[in-house]
Amino acid sequence: MGHHCCSKQKVKRGLWSPEEDEKLIKHITTHGHSCWSSVPKLAGLQRCGKSCRLRWINYLRPDLKRGCFSEQEERIIIDVHRILGNKWAQIAKHLPGRTDNEVKNFWNSCIKKKLISQGFDPNTHNLLSRAAAAATPPHRNNKKKTNNNHTTSSVFTIETSLSPSSTKELVSMDMIKASLAALSPFPHTNSSTTVLTMPQFQTSWSHLYESACNYYNHVPIKTNIVYQNHSTSTGTFGIINENCMWGVTGFEPHHEFGPSNNIGHEEMQQGAQVQLQEENCLEEVYKVNDLHEFNKHGRIAENVTFDDSSDFDFEFVDSELIPCGIYTNVNSIDQLAWDC
DNA sequence: AATGGACTCAACCGCATAGAG
DNA sequence: GCTCTATGCGGTTGAGTCCAT
Structure with a gap:
């Protein structure tokens, strides 16, 4: 079965020969491709215009970058994909010299x-x-190439990020501080890292989350819990600031949290896009780095590590955190240069 | 060395959309 | 507003290659 443009005439299909490539390059470099449907005839090719276009865009274009994707390119793909989904053409626009097909x-x-x-x-x-x-079995290339840093254990470093910038926010921050203080003492492993079991994680999270939610409708707060496992990547759990997200989209705000008030993935993506475009919103990503320092100075700065090799409860995270309007990311989404 | 499964990637397919008539 | 055509895009396919057994 061919497409409309191919069905009328006998056209060659399959891999392109070097001779065909040469004809197409020669034609396009001298005449351009104002009309792809006429390119095969003018170039002397037994191909359909669609095939010529694809061959040029994906393979013959002189500005194409060849070779492996860099780590930076990989990170960009992941970051943009998180927001746009399978919009390969859009993602490829962020990667000069790469095609949607390649991405x-x-x-x-x-x-x-x-x-x-x-x-x-x-x-x-x-x-x-x-x-x-x-x-999911490990990727063959990963098996071969990686110096397996992944272990079966899940040690998660959790960093809560909050920082008040107004009196109103300070009030709510006090409530959150109180909740965090109630969690202590954490079982420390050293001065800057806390190791928690899964139940402790659940307890601490629910306290923090409850406090954040209680004041969420009134104060623009974004809470980040940064986790890091044994791999090199770092991710984030965060409560999306709906005041910011929904306030500019016209979507119905979801002021109550819980599984019954899920924010759809698509809405989340749209909201996240808007959020990225709003400088003010980005500034509302507050940083709190030390739980202990928090108690002393109103700031938090402690890594809370969840050493729970056998019991890390992904389903808890999935069922309790994600449906409540929490997003995750692998790297800092804020680094994404948004130019849509 | 032979073989079969896994993987890669160029190319195709079909649908959506834009624009011309 | 309708139809037709060209183009763009995302999903899928399949030939070639790699690798473990």
């Missing part, structure tokens, strides 16, 4: 599997259940 293939053959092996759902970028993550 798509790279995603499907490498990134997707890498994310799954790290416990992320490549479609939503949220955490997979442990069963789903375990069901």
